[in-house]
Amino acid sequence: MPLLSTSQNTARQPRLTGADWVEAALHVLIGNGIEAVQITALARQLDVTRGSFYWHFESRENLLDALLEEWRARNTGVMLEAIRETSCLEDGIFSLFSVWVDHTRFDPKLDQAIRDWARHSDKLREILKIEDNARVSAIAGFYERHGFPEAEAFIRARVIYFTQISFYALKVEDDEDFQERLGYLNEYFKCFTGRDMDPALGAAHTAKFLKGISDE
Template identity: 35%
Template sequence: MEQEIYSGGWRGSADVWLNAAYDALLETGVDGVKIQLLAKKLNLSRTSFYWFFKDRQALLDALISLWREKNTGNLIKQAAAYAETITEAMLNVTDCWLSHDLFDAQLEFSVRSWALQSPEILHEIQNADHLRLAALSRMFVKFGQNEKQADVRARTIYLVQIGYISMQTHEDLETRLKRIPEYVEIFTGQPPKQRELDRFLARNQHPA
């Protein structure tokens, strides 16, 4: 982590400023991501910011890079992860919806809200949607679905999850986990095997 200490005190680090911007984006939207507001929150001088970022736009670009790498990158990675069956592959993708380390739903909501006032961010969202849907479609094609079926199944999965996020749906973990087998069967046309569910629950830190 890049940090700077000078005679007048601690300047912070790129991560410190980025984390503060992340919190502000989630709490108040992009309009709250302003250098002066972040400096006040961090109890740092406004000029300290410029040791790590050229300007506010560079900080906003860093937030989008964080979102792109975490949410889109991990979803694509999970869709391509090793699986013996399509149901196991679907459970790999479902890990994204349960693990904040793999997919940040609050950040997703905030970036999509940001896109309502920014054509550039809307373009980022549209590109991400395209890449994510393509990854899900490839997952189904790999397991024998034709391209049309794969596309429709991918859209069903993805639009349901984006709907969860956009509607800010809140379910307790127990309720959501109980629905997973039925979701997997609806999305893939096959029920998951018990051993697949056991592995899924174990890696999501829940007893079978």
């Protein structure tokens, strides 16, 4: 029987999907930065040849585009979904809080890795600006739906969103006790909305947050 050609060998490498390459690249991006996302290093990590990469992507640039799409889907998508349909102001604010504290949904390390990458790329800085604006716009729309004037809704959206992003950038959350933070839930709510929180809804959401911690 004749030996397989090089192209046949490449095709019969372990059956990695494009998603496998993207996931591996995301881990490298988060851990070591964009310069470390290299085809040869990823192939070595995945124990395949470079040919396996080209089965799914035309170039490294295509892979980087896929990383950005994954970031949008994970971090912007989950945030927009959290406030798309909310029955009251409390539900929307607590939905945002729950997304931001659940790192299986919103990945702050990925968000910060993208921001670090954007410091070295004019193109990515513009993309990041568009995504930040989309997030703020969605939160502002949520505020408007619950009775806030347009200008106030926009400013409150910027305050709550960029406060949270700053928490990640400064690693404030790593140093804080989560249950202690929950004790300030009413104060956070009033700060971000200017309104008093419904005590029953606050208690229900606090219990939900605490249950989430115990289930981890």
